[in-house]
Amino acid sequence: MKRFISIFLVAIMIMVMIVGCSNNNSSGNTVESGSSNGDDFDTGKTINVVTREEGSGTRGAFIEIVGILEKDANDNEMDRTYPEAIVQNGTNAVMTTVAGDEYSIGYISLGSLNNTVKAVKVNGVEATAENILNNSYEVARPFNLAYKGDLSPLAKDFLDFILSSEGQDIVAKEGYVQVDTQASNYESNGTEEDTLVIAGSTSVSPLMEKLVEAYQELNSGVSIEVQSTGSSAGMQSAMEGTADIGMASRELKDSELAELTPVVIALDGIAVIVNNDNPVEDLSIDDIKSIYIGETTNWSEIE
Amino acid sequence: MKSKSIENFMKIVFFISATMSIIAIVLICIFIFAGGIPFIQEYGLKNFLLGTEWKPNNTPSSFGILPMILGSIYVTIGAIIIGVPIGILTATYLAKFCNKKIYKFLKPSINLMAGIPSIVYGFFALVVVVPIIRNIFGGTGMNIITASILLGIMILPTIINISEASIRAVPRSYYEGSIALGASHEKSILSVVLPTAKSGILSSIILGIGRAIGETMAVILVAGNQARMPAGLAKGIRTLTTNIVIEMAYAADEHRQALIATATILFAFILIINGIFLTIKRRTNNG
Numbered sequence: 001m002k003r004f005i006s007i008f009l010v011a012i013m014i015m016v017m018i019v020g021c022s023n024n025n026s027s028g029n030t031v032e033s034g035s036s037n038g039d040d041f042d043t044g045k046t047i048n049v050v051t052r053e054e055g056s057g058t059r060g061a062f063i064e065i066v067g068i069l070e071k072d073a074n075d076n077e078m079d080r081t082y083p084e085a086i087v088q089n090g091t092n093a094v095m096t097t098v099a100g101d102e103y104s105i106g107y108i109s110l111g112s113l114n115n116t117v118k119a120v121k122v123n124g125v126e127a128t129a130e131n132i133l134n135n136s137y138e139v140a141r142p143f144n145l146a147y148k149g150d151l152s153p154l155a156k157d158f159l160d161f162i163l164s165s166e167g168q169d170i171v172a173k174e175g176y177v178q179v180d181t182q183a184s185n186y187e188s189n190g191t192e193e194d195t196l197v198i199a200g201s202t203s204v205s206p207l208m209e210k211l212v213e214a215y216q217e218l219n220s221g222v223s224i225e226v227q228s229t230g231s232s233a234g235m236q237s238a239m240e241g242t243a244d245i246g247m248a249s250r251e252l253k254d255s256e257l258a259e260l261t262p263v264v265i266a267l268d269g270i271a272v273i274v275n276n277d278n279p280v281e282d283l284s285i286d287d288i289k290s291i292y293i294g295e296t297t298n299w300s301e302i303e
Numbered sequence: 304m305k306s307k308s309i310e311n312f313m314k315i316v317f318f319i320s321a322t323m324s325i326i327a328i329v330l331i332c333i334f335i336f337a338g339g340i341p342f343i344q345e346y347g348l349k350n351f352l353l354g355t356e357w358k359p360n361n362t363p364s365s366f367g368i369l370p371m372i373l374g375s376i377y378v379t380i381g382a383i384i385i386g387v388p389i390g391i392l393t394a395t396y397l398a399k400f401c402n403k404k405i406y407k408f409l410k411p412s413i414n415l416m417a418g419i420p421s422i423v424y425g426f427f428a429l430v431v432v433v434p435i436i437r438n439i440f441g442g443t444g445m446n447i448i449t450a451s452i453l454l455g456i457m458i459l460p461t462i463i464n465i466s467e468a469s470i471r472a473v474p475r476s477y478y479e480g481s482i483a484l485g486a487s488h489e490k491s492i493l494s495v496v497l498p499t500a501k502s503g504i505l506s507s508i509i510l511g512i513g514r515a516i517g518e519t520m521a522v523i524l525v526a527g528n529q530a531r532m533p534a535g536l537a538k539g540i541r542t543l544t545t546n547i548v549i550e551m552a553y554a555a556d557e558h559r560q561a562l563i564a565t566a567t568i569l570f571a572f573i574l575i576i577n578g579i580f581l582t583i584k585r586r587t588n589n590g
Contacts, residue, residue, distance in 0.1 A: 046441070046442065048442070048443045053528075053549045053550045053553065054357075054358075054359045054360050054530070054550055054553075054554075054558070055359065055360060055550050055552075055553030055554045055555070055558055056552075056553045057553065060360070076361070076362050076363065077360070077361055077362040078358070078361045079358055079360050079361055083529055083530075083531035084529060084531075084534075084538065084539070085529065086443055086445055086527045086528065086529070086539060087527070087528035087529060087530070087541070087549060088528070089523070089528075089548070089549040089550075089552070093524075100430075100433075100434075101437075101443065101444075104443070202552070229552055230551075230552025230553040231553050232552070232553040232554050232555035232558075232559070233551075233552050233553065233554075235555065236555065236559075253555060253556070255555070255556055256555070
């Protein structure tokens with residue numbers, strides 16, 4: 001009996017704690033939304049730089065485009081990312097960090113952007129699909145699919161679907177940029193029931209899931225599994241044969257190109273994000289570069 | 304006859320069960336060392352262990368894990384500074400001072416602490432501890448102090464439970480003898496019982512160290528994860544475990560091997576810690 005009472009007490013305690021926490025959160029939110037006009041943004045504060053981990057496709061593309069990756073005459077490459085930058089291993093982790101810290105800056109895939117954070121203009125150009133397609137938004141990268149040897153009929157058909165007008169419509173609808181705006185319509189090659197495993201980049205997989213959903217509506221009976229493991233892991237799986245198709249949100253490396261055939265299925269912009277309370281609207285590529293190599297460390301140095 | 308054969312059969316079943324864990328540990332050893340040692344030989348043990356630069360995607364790339372080794376050591380020391388005094392005092396209180404009613408409430412709470420998944424601890428630290436530290440020390444709030452506080456809390460159940468058991472295991476005659484000599488209750492416990500339970504308490508600390516050094520998912524959220532030499536208590540840090548988890552998903556080729564080699568080093572650390580634990584335990588049993 002006493003045990004029951006003690007368990008009961010612990011349960012009540014936990015309930016109280018949960019309720020208490022949720023109250024705190026909601027009151028915290030109202031305070032934040034009240035101050036969201038940015039009036040109390042202290043420009044004298046240090047910039048908290050958030051980056052992705054080494055090897056991430058987003059980081060690879062970002063440092064190359066912005067010029068953080070320095071190449072010298074001997075083909076040596078050096079990633080000069082600010083050593084004090086917080087490293088987060090995922091798009092969502094970066095967004096959570098930036099959303100929770102007024103003075104931080106990060107970068108994520110444009111398709112994953114939502115209203116918890118604010119995307120800044122780069123060189124005065126807003127991060128939109130049109131601007132990526134007409135090359136005015138500079139921070140963009142390809143989404144690659146890669147496979148080894150010959151494709152199975154199902155995989156071939158699925159690739160045809162992605163590159164057809166139907167597939168490319170989904171690409172556009174999800175906020176990414178089409179590789180081919182004049183693609184022809186999709187025609188099924190009459191694939192029988194079969195299974196397909198697609199593995200790789202966490203940036204590509206949200207789009208891939210939508211594509212798979214639409215494809216399965218047209219071809220009932222096929223089973224396609226999407227594993228979100230990371231670009232390099234995806235290429236590894238494709239080379240080892242544990243996945244039929246690998247996804248990468250970066251250009252393939254030479255070692256990977258030796259074994260795999262790549263297909264670009266979409267383009268993606270990288271949005272540079274800041275906290276919603278941050279008054280900064282526009283950054284030049286040079287500003288971003290200087291923040292990310294640690295030369296600019298204070299918000300007051302940004303105009 | 305029939306019952307005999309059943310008995311033999313069950314003996315085999317029990318024997319296989321008993322060998323399973325040994326087989327598992329041997330396989331883990333083989334795979335971790337076979338995966339890591341070729342890379343270490345190629346890159347050089349000294350360069351790998353004492354290199355201060357971790358830049359896997361540079362050409363030429365550098366794979367020095369000294370920052371991560373120091374990171375692991377720093378947060379572990381921090382966790383000990385925070386967790387050990389609280390843990391030992393709690394254990395002493397539970398074993399010798401607290402009345403039954405409070406005990407019935409405290410003990411299940413501590414056991415509950417041991418059962419909370421580490422990612423939950425990490426999330427708690429991210430939303431509660433990080434903003435507090437950010438307000439006090441400035442910067443990002445993701446630093447050695449935050450990680451130490453988090454780990455200090457996480458190793459509490461290990462330290463409390465083992466220390467309490469070892470304090471309870473001290474023969475009652477020691478305590479009674481001290482009381483008979485005129486020492487007070489407090490004096491008897493602090494000067495007689497606790498020193499006698501020393502080796503048990505020490506092993507609880509060592510197991511706590513093992514837990515702190517191996518912790519990953521919680522630390523990843525609050526440590527900042529910068530792969531550079533530790534630059535101060537209020538600066539971020541990366542540990543050996545987080546280095547592996549954070550980069551494994553995207554690592555290819557040499558980078559991947561370097562991460563497996565990192566696991567080898569971590570495994571060696573854990574082996575050393577457990578070796579110390581066993582030595583202390585054996586010495587106690589003999590003495």
